[in-house]
Amino acid sequence: MRKETAINYAKRMHSHHKLTLPVDVEHLAKKYANLRFEEFPIDIDGVAANLKQRGKTPTILVNKDRPKSRQRFTLAHEIGHVVMPWHMGTICDITNENLVDGSQEYLTMEAEANAFATELLMPxxxxxxxxxxxxxxxxxxxxxxxxxxxxxxxxxxxxxxxxxxxxxxxxxxxxxxxxxxxxxxxxxxxxxxxxxxxxxxxxxxxxxxxxxxxxxxxxxxxxxLPDEIELEGESDGDWRLLLDTIVKEITRNTDEQIKYKQKVNGVLGYANSLIGKGAQTEKSLYSACVQRFANNSALDPITKHKKFKNFLASKIRDLMSKI
CATH class of the missing domain: 3.30.450 (Beta-Lactamase)
Structure with a gap:
């Protein structure tokens, strides 16, 4: 909810200041805070200091050694910290994950400032x-x-x-x-x-x-990626027998055969869950399976087997017949 509020703050800022692209973030920042570009001795992008401190003007510090596009995003991020009323104190935006304060509140504020900056620069x-x-x-x-x-x-x-x-x-x-x-x-x-x-x-x-x-x-x-793909194999047999044939031709090791089947069935179980969500056709289900198998290099011996397309077509048609 707060993230959506952060986005709305950026939208209102566009409307209030009649901003044009690319947003002049330096000019905008100076309306809300003191702004300085500094060298930092540690790996951070920027700092928002004196946030909501009585009698003090907020200060934004930006790492001048970063690329210009990154400085712009950092500056937009820091403006977000300044204008969101629940962001208080001093916030350091640390890029080294080993140094990041792991508190949930800090991470939440960072996500909100990122959402603000994204909407500000790319409405x-x-x-x-x-x-x-x-x-x-x-x-x-x-x-x-x-x-x-x-x-x-x-x-x-x-x-x-x-x-x-x-x-x-x-x-x-x-x-x-x-x-x-x-x-x-x-x-x-x-x-x-x-x-x-x-x-x-x-x-x-x-x-x-x-x-x-x-x-x-x-x-x-x-x-x-395609919403639908034409089934390429012939569903001319029981998919279970086809899978048995494929794994036995790949390896004679029984344990390896079982592992291959478990991995294949894991992908097919995902396909089965899609049917439960409705609005599936043979072609859309086939596309989902192709996408799930494509980047699984551990299953290359299965997916490159000459009978794999027949197996998958048979399995898809069997799944669809049960709807």
């Missing part, structure tokens, strides 16, 4: 208009970076929060190593892990659309 109404006007997520991301004055990762995370289910992003550095990955809420596919290589891109070959853009030494990938 919901603006992002929604961009999504309505453009289909290419790479184009939208670049517009947000340029007109919002934010970093590519901030733009990416903002889009992730506003997109419907079925989207996944990957950030890859110049060494073709993944540095960040995520998905929109409700997406079935599991994002790859930090440090994974180009194979993670290949595993998403079933995506209906892919959008890419480069920023600095990083390449950003957006994948639109």
């Amino acid at each position: 919901t109404i603006w992002i929604q208009r961009l999504l309505d006007e453009h289909e290419n997520l790479a184009t939208i991301s670049q517009i947000i970076v340029k007109n919002g004055g934010v970093s590519p990762i901030a733009a990416t995370l903002r889009l992730r929060a506003m997109l419907p289910a079925g989207y996944l992003f990957i950030v890859m550095n110049s060494k073709e190593s993944i540095t960040y990955a995520g998905r929109s809420d409700g997406t079935y596919a599991t994002p790859p892990n930090k440090g994974d290589g180009p194979d993670a891109i290949k595993r998403l070959s079933y995506a209906s659309d892919t959008y890419t853009f480069t920023a600095g030494t990083n390449t950003y990938f957006w994948f639109k």
Whole structure:
């Protein structure tokens, strides 16, 4: 609830000050606090001091050694601390997780200030208009970076929060190593892990659309995953017998056969839970299963088996027949 209130504070600030993009956060900050850009001896982005202290003007300190886009977000974050009436005292925004105060109240205030800063720099109404006007997520991301004055990762995370289910992003550095990955809420596919290589891109070959853009030494990938996929296999047998055949051809070790079956059934159990939520078709259920299996490298021997598509088609049709 307080997070929504923080967002509303940012919306009201846009309205009250008739802000335009990119928001002049330095000018805005000086309306509410003393502002200084300083060097810090420890790894912090900024400080909001003297908050709600009788007779004292709030002070905002920003780490001047950070990149400009990060300074802008930090400054917007600190403005949030200043204007939200329940944020009091002195708050240090520490980037080193080993130094962060673990109190729940501190973490809650940080989440609220982040929500405020996100709405201030990248207003919901603006992002929604961009999504309505453009289909290419790479184009939208670049517009947000340029007109919002934010970093590519901030733009990416903002889009992730506003997109419907079925989207996944990957950030890859110049060494073709993944540095960040995520998905929109409700997406079935599991994002790859930090440090994974180009194979993670290949595993998403079933995506209906892919959008890419480069920023600095990083390449950003957006994948639109299909709501439905045509069943590719022939359901010409009992799925249990097909799975037995597959695991026995992969390994003769009984314990390994059991483990493979347990992992496969774990994915299929998730598919079964989707049926309980309703509104599933053979094609949509098949898409959900493909997404869940695609990034599970432990099941590669199963999913790359020549009979896997037949097995999955048989299982899907069996699940649908019980609705």
